[in-house]
Amino acid sequence: MKNNEEHTTWVNDVLNSFDGMNRVEANPFLYTKIQQRLLNTRQQSTTYGRWMYRLAFMLIVLLAVNIYSYSSFIKTQKNNSNVSGIEAFVTDYEIQTDGDNI
Amino acid sequence: MNEQQLIYALQNGQEPAFRLLVERYKDRLYHTILGFIPVEEDAEDVLQDVFIKVFENIATFKAESMLGTWMYRIAVTQSLDAIRKKKRKKRAAAAMSWFGITKDVENIAVEYTHPGVLAENKERSVQLFRAMQNLSGNQRAAFILQKIEGLSQQDIAEVLEVSIGALESLLSRAKQNLKQTLSTYYYEE
Numbered sequence: 001m002k003n004n005e006e007h008t009t010w011v012n013d014v015l016n017s018f019d020g021m022n023r024v025e026a027n028p029f030l031y032t033k034i035q036q037r038l039l040n041t042r043q044q045s046t047t048y049g050r051w052m053y054r055l056a057f058m059l060i061v062l063l064a065v066n067i068y069s070y071s072s073f074i075k076t077q078k079n080n081s082n083v084s085g086i087e088a089f090v091t092d093y094e095i096q097t098d099g100d101n102i
Numbered sequence: 103m104n105e106q107q108l109i110y111a112l113q114n115g116q117e118p119a120f121r122l123l124v125e126r127y128k129d130r131l132y133h134t135i136l137g138f139i140p141v142e143e144d145a146e147d148v149l150q151d152v153f154i155k156v157f158e159n160i161a162t163f164k165a166e167s168m169l170g171t172w173m174y175r176i177a178v179t180q181s182l183d184a185i186r187k188k189k190r191k192k193r194a195a196a197a198m199s200w201f202g203i204t205k206d207v208e209n210i211a212v213e214y215t216h217p218g219v220l221a222e223n224k225e226r227s228v229q230l231f232r233a234m235q236n237l238s239g240n241q242r243a244a245f246i247l248q249k250i251e252g253l254s255q256q257d258i259a260e261v262l263e264v265s266i267g268a269l270e271s272l273l274s275r276a277k278q279n280l281k282q283t284l285s286t287y288y289y290e291e
Contacts, residue, residue: 026132
């Protein structure tokens with residue numbers, strides 16, 4: 001019985017251990033610290049923004065080079081297709097016709 | 103400067119208003135946050151996070167609740183987030199220790215209490231803080247706002263965005279759970 005009473009008293013004492021608490025004060029320099037953190041965040045986002053601009057510029061240049069190369073390739077293909085493949089082969093290797101050989 | 107003027111000034115990006123806000127609310131928010139995170143350095147980090155969140159979101163604040171209530175709500179959310187992050191880190195550290203990568207985490211004892219607790223209650227409050235770790239987020243928040251911050255039921259209900267009835271039930275379940283946990287501690291000793 002006594003044990004049970006002790007147990008109940010102990011639990012209640014623990015539950016009430018926050019009674020009469022003193023108020024705790026925050027760091028007096030808190031505002032300066034927050035300001036510093038806000039400044040750091042802004043600087044980080046500016047640096048990040050700058051890198052994003054650089055990356056975007058590089059991607060645009062890369063895309064432009066690719067478009068230029070592809071269009072040049074298409075142009076060359078068109079020019080070559082005017083001469084048929086066999087004619088070009090004969091000209092390149094100076095192959096004579098059957099009648100000439102015999 | 104009254105609350106309306108302060109909100110107006112904050113929403114117009116006036117720096118002195120933000121300084122005033124920090125000075126006006128820092129102590130009570132710190133006192134509350136310490137109820138969730140009883141390590142002073144960690145609590146201060148969370149307090150800074152709270153004010154940064156306020157700074158970032160003040161433009162969208164519609165004054166449907168009091169500024170203080172809104173800030174308490176942010177403080178509760180940030181504190182519970184910090185606790186979750188810490189738990190995740192602990193779990194990761196435990197997993198690492200199984201592979202022998204880090205030291206055994208069991209050696210890290212968690213024996214903290216709120217610095218505002220009276221000297222004669224310090225020892226008992228350590229047990230209470232330990233037991234509070236088993237409460238759900240809402241139960242813990244309700245208990246801390248009542249027992250540590252001393253807010254009225256009406257204010258707590260507004261902070262947690264629940265009805266008075268729901269809050270009473272939360273508090274009653276919190277106390278019941280704490281009693282159960284404390285009983286096991288009593289018989290362990």
